[in-house]
Amino acid sequence: MIQNPIPWPNGAKCACAITFDMDADSLIHIARPQDSHKRLYPISMGRYGPTVAIPRILDTYNRLGLKQSFFIPAWCLEHYPDTVETILEAGHEIGHHGYLHEDPVETDDQQRMWFEKALESHQKICGRKPRGYRAPVYNATDTTIDLLIEHGFAYDSSLMADDIPYLMKTKAGELWEMPVHWGTDDWPPFAHYAEIDYMMPVRGPSAGLAGFWEEFEAQYEADGFFMLIVHPFLTGRLARWRLVEQWLEQTLKDRNVWFAPLGEITDHVAGLTAAGTYMPRVESLPYFDGPVG
Numbered sequence: 529m530i531q532n533p534i535p536w537p538n539g540a541k542c543a544c545a546i547t548f549d550m551d552a553d554s555l556i557h558i559a560r561p562q563d564s565h566k567r568l569y570p571i572s573m574g575r576y577g578p579t580v581a582i583p584r585i586l587d588t589y590n591r592l593g594l595k596q597s598f599f600i601p602a603w604c605l606e607h608y609p610d611t612v613e614t615i616l617e618a619g620h621e622i623g624h625h626g627y628l629h630e631d632p633v634e635t636d637d638q639q640r641m642w643f644e645k646a647l648e649s650h651q652k653i654c655g656r657k658p659r660g661y662r663a664p665v666y667n668a669t670d671t672t673i674d675l676l677i678e679h680g681f682a683y684d685s686s687l688m689a690d691d692i693p694y695l696m697k698t699k700a701g702e703l704w705e706m707p708v709h710w711g712t713d714d715w716p717p718f719a720h721y722a723e724i725d726y727m728m729p730v731r732g733p734s735a736g737l738a739g740f741w742e743e744f745e746a747q748y749e750a751d752g753f754f755m756l757i758v759h760p761f762l763t764g765r766l767a768r769w770r771l772v773e774q775w776l777e778q779t780l781k782d783r784n785v786w787f788a789p790l791g792e793i794t795d796h797v798a799g800l801t802a803a804g805t806y807m808p809r810v811e812s813l814p815y816f817d818g819p820v821g
């Protein structure tokens with residue numbers, strides 16, 4: 529059970545979001561900056577996302593009438609503008625996902641520079657500032673959260689302190705968290721990427737996705753929040769997406785669910801909270817003032 533379930537619009541049992549992180553080939557360029565341009569295999573693996581998978585995913589969403597959230601490193605906005613345009617034209621949300629997928633922990637002293645450089649690209653290419661953020665490799669720091677608050681973001685989606693959206697408070701202000709976790713992320717079942725030291729045994733499509741659907745059943749039963757954190761170049765591959773598409777069709781037909789972009793889900797919870805009809809759980813940051821131990 530969930531102690532403080534959120535009342536969803538129209539009496540829906542569960543809020544759902546399939547969120548895609550369109551990292552494309554940024555991953556190899558940040559990992560191997562000296563020679564990534566020669567490495568055609570990882571470049572091609574990443575390019576499959578914006579060029580082949582995204583049109584397939586958008587086609588499904590369009591047919592089923594879904595609007596969802598995509599998180600895109602700004603370098604990818606600049607290199608795949610046509611794909612970005614089709615995502616925006618279809619009415620989906622695009623969130624901040626770093627500039628070149630740099631790790632916020634490793635680049636802590638230069639975080640503001642990368643963060644604001646990415647914001648400029650969002651403004652230029654998407655014509656607006658993003659309202660949501662997901663840290664590359666989930667590595668948000670206290671600096672990141674305060675930067676998001678400073679720039680007026682509505683939510684972060686990188687952290688794991690609850691099953692459902694919760695509120696974070698820092699000295700700088702407040703920010704909603706749309707929580708992630710590894711059980712609903714497609715890297716463990718589907719990624720195999722030696723160049724970035726990530727080598728997992730790739731699961732078959734139905735075996736790899738089975739864990740996601742079990743996560744959904746638990747959230748549905750508890751009036752919760754079900755979110756996938758997936759990547760076009762992994763879950764957008766032909767056989768995997770075919771199964772996700774079938775699951776979407778079945779779920780929309782048989783279940784009482786609310787699919788929405790994360791920005792809308794955030795607005796809903798924030799609205800209930802402001803009206804005093806819902807009391808979110810609050811996490812106060814920072815957790816620590818300095819090194820532990």
Ligand SMILES: [Zn+2]
Nearest residue numbers: 549551664665
């Ligand atoms: Zn990513």
